Amino acid sequence: MVRTAMERTDPELVSLCLAGHREAFAELVDRHQDAVFNLAYRMTNNHQDAADMAQEAFIRAFQKLYSYKPEYPFKNWVLGICANQTRNRFRSEARRRALETRHVQESDGTPDTPDPRQDLLEQALQRLPEQARLPLVLKYMDGFSLEEIARTLQLGLSAVKMRLARGREELLRLVRQLQMEGEVKS
């Protein structure tokens, strides 16, 4: 019986790549592209920069494939590469574009998401400092444990706990503040 690529585990696909079957990497990209793109988007607040950043993360992962340890989830590994190795290169350009995007959105006055509560949450998330935003994204969007967040972001467990606690507090405060601003405007 022939097994399809969908049935192979991530470490098996990595082994295939290392054995010269470059096309096996496409399946790894397919499986984890949304998680990596989402994290990149949360770092840049901009779709084009996020696509560039996520692509760079996968290229770096392919280049470093020999250093991948199969006992560690491939998704966590590539998210760690995205979070820690491509940030500086994209940051300044991303900030500039994010400001431009926000300016356009503000002048246009139309929210990105149709649900007003989700739109408030999206705005609050974008205003959150990055060091609190990324742990929240990994915990609540990717379901990571504290240990996995610490390893992915190369932080101590204590720092992750602090950033999550203060990030939660700050996000809820921002949502309330945005709600109040909306009520005043209307």
Next chain:
Amino acid sequence: MKTMEPDPLETLRELRQKAPAAFTRQVMNALPAEPDLPWHVSLCRLWPEHGRWFLPAVAGAAAMLLISTLLISRPPQVNSQRVAVHFEIHAPEAQRVELVGTFTEWQTGQIQLAGPDASGHWTAEVELPSGRHEYSFLVNGKQWVTDPRADIRRADGFGRENAVLEF
């Protein structure tokens, strides 16, 4: 009757962004021909297949043995010294003051300061292991106050500062 609002944090997952169409094809087009070889694989490729490998192998094994012996004979020193630290803050109007920091894993409700005394000071004696600690006071369960007597402070990235203690 008031309806229960869902916790915003629990709905964060709904804001997940999806990668653009054809993303995989773009990545595959940009990939290099093959992964970078790590140094030990490159080194193995230099190894003579039919040459005289015995002497270098023995020399390598001897060097490894020497390094392992040196490492085993010098176990890492563990500094488990604990030091009693006096914390104090002037807050005459406060109802309660807590000490929160890396040593409580930033969990509240663990170390309460006693006070206020006649001069309005709240105090606590806490035994801490030697090393670096960050902390802050939490007044009345809602106001974070940086220790005004701290020599070292560090921005926490949320517009506040943590006091830093190192000994």
